[in-house]
Amino acid sequence: MDKPQLLAKANPPTWLKILVIIFIGLGIFFRFAHLGQKIYCCDESWTSVAISGHTVAELKQEVSNHQGTILITTFDKYQHINPDRGVADTVNYLITSDPQHPPLYYVMVRLWAQVFGDSPSGVRSFSAFISLFIFPSVYWLCLELFESPVVGWIAMGLIAVSPLQLFFAQEARQYSLWMVEILVSSAALLRAIRQENKINWVVYALTLTLGLYTHLFTVLVMIAHGIYVVIQQQFRFTKTLLNYLLVSIAAFLMLLPWLIVVIPYISTALELTSGFALKWINNPFELIAIFLIRVTRTFFDLNLTSDIFAFNSLTLEGSLFYSIPALIFSLSLILYLGLFLVKLPSKKTSLLIFLLGGFPSLLLVIYDLISGGIRSIQVRYQLPLYLSLEIIVAYVLAFHISQEKTWQTKISQFIIVGLLIAGLISDVRFFQAGNWWTQSDVQSIKEISQVINQSERPLLVINDSLINLGGILTLSHYLPKIRLLPIADHYLSSIPQNSSHIFFMQTNSSLFHKLEQNKTYSLKKIKILNPPPRGLWEFEKIEQS
Template identity: 35%
Template sequence: MRHLKFTPSWLRFLIIFLLTMGILFRFFNLDNKVYCHDETYTSLRISGYRTTEVKQEIFNNRVITRESFAQFQGANQQKSLNDTIMNLAKEDPYHPPLYYIIARLWMQTFGNSVTAIRSLSACISLLVFPCVYWLCRELFNVPLSVPGVAIALIAISPIQLVYAQEAQEYILWLVTILLSSASLLRVMRLESQDKDEPVKEQKRPDLFAIWSIYAVTLAISLYTCLWSAFVALAHGIYVIIAAKFKLTETVRTYLLVSLVSFLAFMPWITIVMGDFFQFLISADKTIIQPPLIPTFPFLMMQLSRIFFDIDLKLDNPINYLITSIFLILIGYSICFLCLTTNYKVWFFLITLIVVPALPLILSSAGSIQLSTEPYFIPSYLGIQVTVAYLLATQIYNGSRSRRSIWQIIIALVIICGLISSKVSSQAETWWNKGMSYGNPQVAQIINQTSSPLLVSDALGNNYGNVFSLSYLLEPKVRFLLVNKQQIPKIPDGFADVFLLNPSENWRETIEENYKLKTDIVYSDQYYSVWKLAKSPKLRRRNILIKNKLVSSL
């Protein structure tokens, strides 16, 4: 590894400034972005209510207000923490319970608002910074240069900001990945030092403590996200390669510690396997497939979003230029890391980047679901640390002109991160909101009407999207929710009736039953919104008025 000098004063001040900005961005406008489909499911699981109970309560063909949703969106007196755990075990075991337990306790203290639940993720994200420092110290054994630059890059990283402001478990998962990885590196570094027996005996209690930390953090990671199994696999590959395929004491201890962690996770693994086999023998295997995204273009865009993200669409031509620039930076960083560090350093980061991502890429068959994107978080982390090593090293090495060039590159990366964070903090929606991306626009259309009624069923994505829209719609909006596409009983008194993502057959049945036509008012790749049209004569009158207004403008 190349010699790294102590961090100069200007770089220390820059790191402190970027860290401060990153913290401020994490807590700024927490409730500004749409509370998306997946986040409403987080609140539902925390509440302890099951989907069937919610359908009985509000999807019953009766007119309700948006306040009716609040009972099922957070901690409440009717359900306990045990109900939260049992709800996950029976309806969604693929999301382990740790985050939801912490979130329920948090919401019992701070309330059920969007700001309250997202502030938990923002607070957890602050733990990322000391954990990144520890990981980089174990990898590169330098006091501040690489760890400081890594902290600065992560502080203003748009992809990190996304998960630091989302009511899901992924930022907690990142913290557990950092802790388990850093503790594994530390214990391997201590065991690889002088093998003198007296020294070894003095270090044994320290080694036992660190192996215990690894076992606990790995178990916690598994109870946070099932994909931690692939992070553990990456660790196992690294340990075996570092031992040169020999069954050394370190390898045996690692296998024993990992076994303890997985045994601790065995109760939840049993639940997951039971749910999977129940699905296999179930007669109803109907799964609503969300829209798929081409794998390669999406992954290329995600690589650039680590450093620069202003919510550009996948087909935007500018993306190709941005992606190419950052792909070159990442590729050069990986090559530089492999050429200038010990194999134990670069191989650890390569396995962290590749192993958790490989199953997603191989199983995608050319197309990937947006919902699987968070499982690339270990890869994002490995890439950010790799780039941080390159940037921190290059500002010290080479001629003055070479250092100046790299200082300009660092400045551009920082500017990209700050611009991205600024744009993201003021946006109402973002690419990670998936099927709820267009909800602010839909809410604006509905809120503009005088006496609106939103009609929907509980099929597919409608269930979660109705909850998401309830956060955006004004109190004047009423909801008429039905189960199994029953004909809605639309009462008199509503001037504007909207249908949220109706199937073609259901929409035609409503048209025939009420002798009305429907006009589409919004559509994207996930869902559509239709409006029940008034009588033909009144419709023509409204069109003429609208045309006059447009011509006057």
């Protein structure tokens, strides 16, 4: 195998630059196009609650304060900025209601929404804007890793049209920001090792701190960095290793104020994340297969899937026509990349990117296999892996197009163009879609709103559970006129006489069981493709003859 130094000396060919610039332009267009078209999912609705300055306690109080029916528009104030509440109230929401999410993104998006509006498209536009910084970030990391502009150009092209990147660029959550920070912190580490000085280590410390204040899984990235430094320093306690340890400690110390204030609310965080701890997968082979299939969605995705909370076979990742080729492709890709990297004369160029993607991912898979759960197949938790894959694929392709063998160059050029076109096809599909498979609750919200809109004088019964409240906040964007009946288990609400269709999203209430015994109503379960945990039930009033 030719030495990687040949690649470092190569200049990007003109055709590659022109091609990548065109696809970056298309990628930017798709990031900002149709920002308000897709259903605003439950997670995004909680983002709007955060920037409104209200808390979950206030939401629950809103439900318990009403004995009769209310309009769903009552909850509009929790989806828009309250001028009497500021950034401090957004931070207070996170501390008391959503403590597993650090405040950096939410503070930034609150300030952004004050300027550009708090509509779904206005809030999502911040993620789209932040996603633009991924291009210079991945280019810098490629230069630090491989000293090769060619790799950087190809990586920018792949990321520009990646359907996975496009999805997170249009989601009102912190993941676009986190990806930029993963790339920048990794590049800053390599620069600090290469040029030992205080400024570079301070920059690295700052990137780690920003990452920790964006997503707590940055800890896994830091550990991957630490393993790299230990191996790179040949397991000796050197000045470089000492600097890494000091910087990591400094980053944790800067996070400490946040950890101290959220510790009293840790039980809330456990309640919010408990759904991922449930063992929805039937066996470990199914978990691994789904994990592998989703690797392909980094490059090509036609939105072929069903809800992750209803697994019973691989067909739920789409049809077998899609799942089996995707599984074969993923296995082949991982095997080839592994063999390619092992055969490299200099392993140091690829070790960091291998650890960055492999360590967090493998840790989550092992944890799920031991304790059960679906954390490892949540794409937002696997972003270090997907970024690493895009960079490694870019490196392999750049390596081959720089070789003297014409057939290798031609095949690599063909694959580059093929991957870019595959990504573009996926982006067009995303552009046309009303919802995407990664938002597991969206399809159910869409179908619930359609069913209720078709009903005469509907009434939706709600309670103050977080799942129920999240669904109501999302439905408020699409059912502006529906009436709600808030209930609590300690009292039985009376049903308004003019309600002919009464809907429940959960059955664990006294009112539900009371209506089951009522001969005036007939009960049926609505078939929802991707139901909430307990589906949707309808009591239809029987006309008396």
